[in-house]
Amino acid sequence: MKNGWLVNEIDRVTREVFTTMLGMDVAMGEAEVERDVPGPTDGVVALVGLTGAWVGIGSLACSAATACRLSSRLLMTEIAAVNDEVLDAVAELANMIVGGFKTGAEQRFGPMGLSIPSVVYGHNFTTRTKGTSEWTRIPFRCEDGKFDVHICLRPGDAPPKGDGQARVSRLQSVMARDAHPDFV
């Protein structure tokens, strides 16, 4: 399948995170390439940004019930309903999965940066990214339920051609002229 290396890498890091931090095996399902990420109708989505020569987003999405079970296992405490602890735990799982993916991706694409995770919880919502990016959705199943890892990755915007400093100076001149009509 297209993006085979990406799928294999996500499978590897997800297994590592789940076996190491949760003591649990995971089974990967059939990965798919999607145009937009529809998102769950309700549940928890944790998003982590990637930047560098290649840019993108990684996310971990699951139902509220699965999020509670995963968090209970991670924190070794019973959590019955989504609360701040659950959101933080899911965010950290996403952070470790996307962070592990980043380390592998850097060997292909050069240095990359990782954002601080954001997490969304609610009902009847969807997620979108700006532009026409492709997402790879990798479904997983574990003892605590199902979850999806999504990755969107594309080359970053190229720097301007020619003399970058000259372009900045010209832009500054235009801005100054527009702000002060008497400026020459």
Place this chain on the structure above:
Amino acid sequence: MALDVLIVDDSAAIRKILQRVLRQTDLPVGNVYEASNGVEALASLEQHNVHLVLSDINMPEMDGLELLRRLRSSDEWKSLPVIMITTEGGKTRVLEAAKLGATGYVRKPFTADQIKEKLTGLY
């Protein structure tokens, strides 16, 4: 002598896990303080004397490498053991932390045994 520790991570889950792991070691762990970023960590260090810092790298306000840089440039904290615990696993980041004076480096995800091993090696 009790070992007082400062845990610095923007994830409450990781702070909780590390608290648990610290209590599971054979070390005489005393007070364990928490901070969610480098700014809070420096404020905590002004208030409490600790013997060890466990710090993430990617955090808002002030990241772990800047925290490390400030600790190593201060007379009071330049010898304070600092172990980085982070998703940043690339060689560049590891070398950067080493150059700045990190005492050790543990990559997330981590097992309790990996943390214990790092600490036992220090004390």
